[in-house]
Amino acid sequence: MPSEVGPSSSLFLMQPTSQPSASGTLVGWTAQPGAAPIVKKTSRLEVPVDKYPTFNFVGRILGPRGNSLKRVEAQTGCRVLIRGRGSIKDAGKEEKMRDKPGFEHLNEPLHVIVEAELPANVVDAQLAQACEILQELLRPVADPDFPVWQCVSSVLDD
Numbered sequence: 001m002p003s004e005v006g007p008s009s010s011l012f013l014m015q016p017t018s019q020p021s022a023s024g025t026l027v028g029w030t031a032q033p034g035a036a037p038i039v040k041k042t043s044r045l046e047v048p049v050d051k052y053p054t055f056n057f058v059g060r061i062l063g064p065r066g067n068s069l070k071r072v073e074a075q076t077g078c079r080v081l082i083r084g085r086g087s088i089k090d091a092g093k094e095e096k097m098r099d100k101p102g103f104e105h106l107n108e109p110l111h112v113i114v115e116a117e118l119p120a121n122v123v124d125a126q127l128a129q130a131c132e133i134l135q136e137l138l139r140p141v142a143d144p145d146f147p148v149w150q151c152v153s154s155v156l157d158d
Contacts, residue, residue, distance in 0.1 A: 036119035043131050047110040047138060049086065055140045057110065058082055058089075068137060076130040077118055084110040112138075 047057045061082060062069050069080055083105040088094040097103040105111075112134055116127040 036121040038117060039120045039123045040115065040117040041123050041127055042116075043114045043127055045112040045114065045131060045134055045138065047084070047112060049110050052140045057138060058086060060141075061112065061134065061137050072130055072133050072137075075133070076126045077116065078126055078130040079115040079117075080130065080134065081113040081115070082110075083113055084108045086110045 049055075049057065060068075061080075063071075072078070072080055085094070085106060085108070087106070087110060088097065094106055098106045114127060114130045114134065116123050116130070118126055
């Protein structure tokens with residue numbers, strides 16, 4: 001009996017199997033025959049903190065209670081990671097963690113990593129959609145080229 005997982009049921013139909021999956025990601029489940037293979041791709045977006053040093057980019061990406069980030073992830077099926085200097089709220093804790101294993105990204109400028117682990121036929125489109133949404137979020141709202149009515153509508157959409 002197939003069970004649906006994911007945003008598009010036709011792409012993510014999974015079937016139980018008695019053999020564990022070779023990939024190890026979903027033990028005991030295999031993709032539906034004829035489905036596109038799962039591919040993992042990443043994209044890196046630089047945050048323009050040098051150009052706008054006073055703008056709170058991390059807060060803009062996260063949104064109220066993390067809802068903006070959750071919305072991007074839910075709409076696209078991609079995972080969004082905020083990395084680099086300024087990605088940890090507490091500057092003292094960030095300084096302590098800087099040289100520890102797994103926190104090497106703190107030595108780099110602030111950036112966003114978008115990961116997509118989806119079927120090969122949709123991974124590029126979903127990754128591009130996530131990057132497009134995030135590019136809009138990385139544009140400071142005080143920018144004179146960014147109309148105020150768009151700021152109000154984006155607040156109302158959340």
